[in-house]
Amino acid sequence: MAKTKELSKDTRNKIVDLHQAGKTESAIGKQLGVKKSTVGAIIRKWKTYKTTDYLPRSGAPRKISPPTRALKMKRGWVIQHDNDPKHTTRATKERLRKKHFKVLEWPSQSPDLNPIENLWRELKIRVAQRQPQNITALEEICMEEWAKLPAT
Template sequence: MRIMRSKELPKELRDRTVARHRSGQGYKRISAALKVPKSTVASIILKWKKFGTTRTLPRPGRPAKLSNRGRRALVREVKKNPKITVAELQRCSREMGESSTKSTITAALHQSGLYGRVARRKPLLSARHMKACIEFAKKHMKDSQTMRNKILWSDETKIELFGVNSKRYVWRKPGTAHHLPNTIPTVKHGGGSIMLWGCFSAAGTGRLVAIEGKMNAAKYRDILEENLFQSAQDLRLG
C-alpha cells in the first residue's frame, strides 16, 4: 500500500471554506460544494476559530521527515516481525512512498517505545512441553520453601549447534525480552555435540559431568552413584 503525503490546501480555498461556514452552511454542504473532505473542512474551521486566521502558522520546529501514517506502518511491520532489520524497514518505507534514512526509522521506532535489543535464546518448547510445565508448577504451588530448599534437581542433556551462533537483534519494548516472538529458539540437535549431566538446588549448582560415548542405564547409574550424593553433601541438603 502506497502512503501519499497530504498536500496543503491553497489559502484561497481555506478562506472560501470559512466564508461558507460564516454564512451558515454546514460541514457536509461545504464539503460537497468545494470538493474537500468533511474532516478537512472541520479542521480548517477549528483552526480559524482557535487562531482567527486561515494562513499557515509557523511550525514549532523542523517538520518530521516521516509522517504519522508512515511511522504507524513501520510499527505494524515490527510487530508482525520483531526480527526485521532496519534495511528491510527502509525498503518498506520506500514502497510506501516515504523514503527514509536508517536513523530516521530508528528514531521513529524509539518514539513508539521500540528498541533494538539482542534476542534472548530460549529452549524450543512444544505445546505439550509448555502444558506439562504449567501443570507441574500448579501442582507444587503450595509446597513450602523449606521443602523446595531440600530438592536436588538433576538431568542430562545433549547440546548441539543449531543455526548460526551469532547475535540477532529484535525490536521490542522494555520488559518483553522473554516474550516468544522476541526470542531465538534453541534445540538439542543439529551439529557437533556434547552430552552433559548436572544438578542444582536452591543452594546452588552441584557437579557437572561430561559424558563420554553413548548413554546407557549402567553409565547413568554410575554417574548418579558418583555425583548425586556428593553434590547433595556439598550443597548441605542432608
C-alpha cells in the first residue's frame, strides 16, 4: 500500500472539532474521506499534546558512539593522515581548518614513517636480544621491554 500525503492542518483541526461535537471516528472518517485509523491517531495526538501540528522527531541515530561523544573532541587535537589524495582535497583541508584541527605535517603517502611500525620494530629487536625460551618468557619479556620504551 502506497503512502499518502499528510493531511492539511485544516483537515486535522476539522477532525478534532467533529470529535468534540460528539461524532464517532468512523463517522468523521466517512464525512472527510479519511481512514478511521488516521482519524484515531489525530484524536489521540490531540488528547496527548493538545495540538494537531506535526511534532519534531529524533531522526536517524547519530553515527558517533557514546564513548566517542564523551571525548568531546575539544580544540588542541592534532590529526595525522597519510596525505592520500582523498585527505588532501581542498574541501577536506577547509573543513579541518574551520573546525580548528591541527594537521601533523607528513610526507606524501609515506607508510615507512608510521610511528607504530617503528615501535614494533624496536620492540622486536629488544625481545630478540633477550632470546626467550618459551611463550611465558616471551610474554614477560615483551611486557618488560614495552614498559622500557620511551614515551616520546
